[in-house]
Amino acid sequence: MRATTIHAPRDIRLSEVDDPTITAPTDAIVKVTAGCICGSDLWPYRGENDIDAGSTIGHECVGVIEEVGSAVTSFKPGDFVIVPFDHCDNTCPHCRVGMQAACDNLGFTASGQAEYSLVTQAEGSLVKTDGMPDASLIPSLLTLSDVMATGWHAAVAAGVRKGGTAVVVGDGAVGLCGVLAASQMGAEKVIAMSRHEPRQAIARQFGATHVIAERDEAGTEAVMEITGGVGADAVLECVGTDQAIKTAFAVARPGSTVGFVGVPHGVELPVRRMFQKNVGLAGGMAPVRQYLPELLDLVTSGAINPGLVFDATMSLDDVAEGYKAMDERRAIKVLLQP
Amino acid sequence: MRATTIHAPRDIRLSEVDDPTITAPTDAIVKVTAGCICGSDLWPYRGENDIDAGSTIGHECVGVIEEVGSAVTSFKPGDFVIVPFDHCDNTCPHCRVGMQAACDNLGFTASGQAEYSLVTQAEGSLVKTDGMPDASLIPSLLTLSDVMATGWHAAVAAGVRKGGTAVVVGDGAVGLCGVLAASQMGAEKVIAMSRHEPRQAIARQFGATHVIAERDEAGTEAVMEITGGVGADAVLECVGTDQAIKTAFAVARPGSTVGFVGVPHGVELPVRRMFQKNVGLAGGMAPVRQYLPELLDLVTSGAINPGLVFDATMSLDDVAEGYKAMDERRAIKVLLQP
Numbered sequence: 001m002r003a004t005t006i007h008a009p010r011d012i013r014l015s016e017v018d019d020p021t022i023t024a025p026t027d028a029i030v031k032v033t034a035g036c037i038c039g040s041d042l043w044p045y046r047g048e049n050d051i052d053a054g055s056t057i058g059h060e061c062v063g064v065i066e067e068v069g070s071a072v073t074s075f076k077p078g079d080f081v082i083v084p085f086d087h088c089d090n091t092c093p094h095c096r097v098g099m100q101a102a103c104d105n106l107g108f109t110a111s112g113q114a115e116y117s118l119v120t121q122a123e124g125s126l127v128k129t130d131g132m133p134d135a136s137l138i139p140s141l142l143t144l145s146d147v148m149a150t151g152w153h154a155a156v157a158a159g160v161r162k163g164g165t166a167v168v169v170g171d172g173a174v175g176l177c178g179v180l181a182a183s184q185m186g187a188e189k190v191i192a193m194s195r196h197e198p199r200q201a202i203a204r205q206f207g208a209t210h211v212i213a214e215r216d217e218a219g220t221e222a223v224m225e226i227t228g229g230v231g232a233d234a235v236l237e238c239v240g241t242d243q244a245i246k247t248a249f250a251v252a253r254p255g256s257t258v259g260f261v262g263v264p265h266g267v268e269l270p271v272r273r274m275f276q277k278n279v280g281l282a283g284g285m286a287p288v289r290q291y292l293p294e295l296l297d298l299v300t301s302g303a304i305n306p307g308l309v310f311d312a313t314m315s316l317d318d319v320a321e322g323y324k325a326m327d328e329r330r331a332i333k334v335l336l337q338p
Numbered sequence: 339m340r341a342t343t344i345h346a347p348r349d350i351r352l353s354e355v356d357d358p359t360i361t362a363p364t365d366a367i368v369k370v371t372a373g374c375i376c377g378s379d380l381w382p383y384r385g386e387n388d389i390d391a392g393s394t395i396g397h398e399c400v401g402v403i404e405e406v407g408s409a410v411t412s413f414k415p416g417d418f419v420i421v422p423f424d425h426c427d428n429t430c431p432h433c434r435v436g437m438q439a440a441c442d443n444l445g446f447t448a449s450g451q452a453e454y455s456l457v458t459q460a461e462g463s464l465v466k467t468d469g470m471p472d473a474s475l476i477p478s479l480l481t482l483s484d485v486m487a488t489g490w491h492a493a494v495a496a497g498v499r500k501g502g503t504a505v506v507v508g509d510g511a512v513g514l515c516g517v518l519a520a521s522q523m524g525a526e527k528v529i530a531m532s533r534h535e536p537r538q539a540i541a542r543q544f545g546a547t548h549v550i551a552e553r554d555e556a557g558t559e560a561v562m563e564i565t566g567g568v569g570a571d572a573v574l575e576c577v578g579t580d581q582a583i584k585t586a587f588a589v590a591r592p593g594s595t596v597g598f599v600g601v602p603h604g605v606e607l608p609v610r611r612m613f614q615k616n617v618g619l620a621g622g623m624a625p626v627r628q629y630l631p632e633l634l635d636l637v638t639s640g641a642i643n644p645g646l647v648f649d650a651t652m653s654l655d656d657v658a659e660g661y662k663a664m665d666e667r668r669a670i671k672v673l674l675q676p
Contacts, residue, residue, distance in 0.1 A: 032626075086461065093566070093568045094568070094591070094592050094593070097593055098593065099591075099593035099616055101592070101616055102592030102593070102615060102616060113462065157618070228431070230431045244415065253432070253437075254432050254437045255432070255436065255437035255440065255621065255625075259616070260613070262611045263613065264610060266610050266614055268609075269607040269609050271605050271607050274601060274622065275601065275602055275621070275622040276622060276623065277440060277600070277622065278437055278439055278440060278620075278621065278622035278623065278625075279622075280495070280595070280618055280619055280620030280621070281612065281618055281619050281620075282616075282618030282619075282620070283613070283616065283618070284612065284613040284614060284616035284617075285614065285616065287616075318467045
């Protein structure tokens with residue numbers, strides 16, 4: 001099949017690789033309808049993560065079941081499914097408390113930017129739609145495989161509550177989905193920290209009541225002004241850099257929680273400030289399967305339209321250009337059609 | 339008055355200093371019935387915190403109101419009061435959400451190991467007993483000024499729940515109070531990590547169902563065995579060292595929270611592990627006033643007896659020996675009688 005592979009920093013190719021095959025009874029093969037490029041794919045692209053030269057890349061996709069293993073009974077060829085980037089059995093002790101990201105049988109989508117993708121633990125991981133979805137829904141459904149579920153996780157971890165104030169640090173696709181999540185959860189003030197015009201516009205569509213273009217101290221002061229000097233009731237950190245974490249803790253009110261979902265790179269947590277201000281930290285890799293049924297309802301009912309984070313759609317053939325566009329921040333998030 | 343002063347590492351003296359006086363309408367003077375030495379007093383004693391040579395030390399006490407400022411209307415001379423180590427107005431935005439440790443008018447007890455102590459924000463900070471308490475209750479009431487409230491805060495921050503498993507790292511007085519708190523909150527298994535016979539005995543009296551003497555990897559393995567390989571639902575970190583924090587995160591199950599109340603010294607938070615395992619961190623300086631009414635009820639009704647953490651009672655004259663005994667771990671916690 002045709003699949004995206006990474007060979008070195010900034011060396012992304014569309015290659016011919018072996019089709020995935022069922023090797024365990026819990027496996028399923030999905031024919032990818034749409035995949036996409038994640039902000040976290042840019043870490044190896046930029047050489048900030050190790051690269052296994054020639055390996056496939058891409059962990060977000062939706063598609064149609066092609067084949068299932070013998071232990072998969074709830075799905076059959078032809079079903080349209082959302083594939084969480086983190087696969088889980090949904091029965092182990094961690095799954096049972098809603099922490100599917102730590103499943104005893106954890107697996108990951110390894111070829112989301114390709115024609116086919118293997119799902120381990122298909123029975124526990126997949127969620128199917130009621131029939132074939134309308135093409136207009138595909139982008140929003142695709143966000144449920146990672147980015148929207150991750151933004152949602154940030155809001156859950158931060159403890160967003162009805163009537164409170166939520167600050168979202170980061171205006172990437174995850175941050176924008178965090179804005180949407182905080183708004184859905186009833187935050188009265190949703191403050192998006194963003195200096196990019198097109199992203200600000202999406203943030204407002206997603207429910208941001210305030211947009212702050214300033215960063216660091218000026219950004220913190222702006223949040224303090226909006227919150228009457230108190231700080232935010234909940235803070236969503238959706239970047240993963242030290243600067244973003246520092247901003248998140250600076251704007252969090254005492255007793256609140258920073259929900260973090262950006263994979264930390266070079267982060268040193270301000271432990272003394274956290275202690276002195278009683279500001280907690282929670283979050284991590286999103287347990288996508290936990291949120292999928294609820295988010296699927298919100299998308300199919302039209303309550304949310306997270307697919308707006310895709311501002312570019314490309315053929316899989318152009319995947320290298322897709323990475324380039326996201327790296328240079330010319331695109332927020334690129335949808336790929338195999 | 340006679341008051342404890344610190345002059346250099348391991349140089350604790352009982353000195354003659356000026357009596358505290360009312361300088362603001364919100365002040366009150368308390369004649370100390372009992373004070374005590376805190377584990378955190380050992381940081382400067384051991385030279386690990388800066389010392390302002392000649393300054394008074396001690397932040398825990400109970401006693402009788404001697405004099406109040408003009409704005410203090412709920413207390414009068416003769417009332418027996420518990421003095422939270424952190425003073426608060428109990429009306430500011432932080433106090434109103436229960437985070438009195440971040441009060442806009444925050445103050446601290448500065449001469450708890452003395453004859454008299456000044457309370458700023460007396461109206462918001464103090465809680466009085468119903469008449470003069472029986473002498474037998476004094477030790478338990480004294481713990482409410484800090485150590486029991488701090489152990490309680492660790493349990494609240496860690497999210498201890500009925501039926502769950504709680505691990506307490508640290509067998510100092512705060513850790514023991516954390517055991518008592520977790521037990522009161524209904525944890526089914528309360529695992530105390532302690533290698534000291536007398537502390538283990540108090541932990542058991544306080545409700546520990548398991549005691550683990552091993553540390554580090556062996557200690558972690560022991561917790562994993564008790565929890566069926568899953569890890570603890572809640573972890574109370576009551577020390578503040580890097581080793582204790584590392585142990586706390588190692589035994590916490592994915593999705594759980596480490597509640598920390600030991601002032602961090604040389605701690606580097608394991609941010610990648612926190613992210614990968616979705617283990618949060620919450621806590622900090624305890625908002626004592628928040629918990630005081632509830633804890634006072636538990637003490638006066640006899641439901642809890644946290645005063646058992648005092649295994650030595652000394653005259654204030656012997657305060658230097660008290661520090662020595664705690665530093666050498668000959669005493670868990672020393673009560674001082676002025």
